[in-house]
Amino acid sequence: MxxxxxxxxxxxxxxxxxxxxxxxxxxxxxxxxxxxxxxxxNIIPSHNEQEPYRYNYLLNLMTAPDMNAYLSATSFNDDIYALPIHLQRLISEAREEILLSNSNKNYKEKSAQLRLEKVRQLVWLRSDGDFSILMNTLTELVSDEDELEDLLRI
Structure with a gap:
């Protein structure tokens, strides 16, 4: 043996x-x-303190003073591909709307930007303006795909 x-x-x-x-x-x-x-x-995985935060792009997007300027100035990195497909699509649609409106002044479509802004407002409302709670709220939101899908249908 x-x-x-x-x-x-x-x-x-x-x-x-x-x-x-x-x-x-x-x-x-x-x-x-x-x-x-x-x-x-536990259904929602806890964040290990030694492990880097997985959703840096989303965190930076939600904490940027001007979300539209952040989307137009930055390019996608590997963090975006860790997000659920619904959120990836919303962020890419909002970025596309911003880039099209910058290049074509007659382009007025802003539906994805408005939906992304509503998600941002909800996340800040749930976290009560606390940055550490905001990180946990984003992790919970990304982990719960049913809630995220319902939220993105706003």
């Missing part, structure tokens, strides 16, 4: 079912490492 070594276990830091501390292990049903906790069933 092969002896267990934590190095051979690829997920030893996040595994809740395997034992990693031989001195304090209780075998059988009394083991706490074999019973799942309620925290493992």
């Amino acid at each position: 092969m002896e267990y070594q934590p190095i051979n276990h690829p997920y030893n830091s996040s595994c809740g079912y395997c034992h990693h501390d031989e001195e304090h292990y209780i075998f059988g049903e009394d083991s706490m490492s074999c019973s799942p906790t309620f925290e493992t069933f």
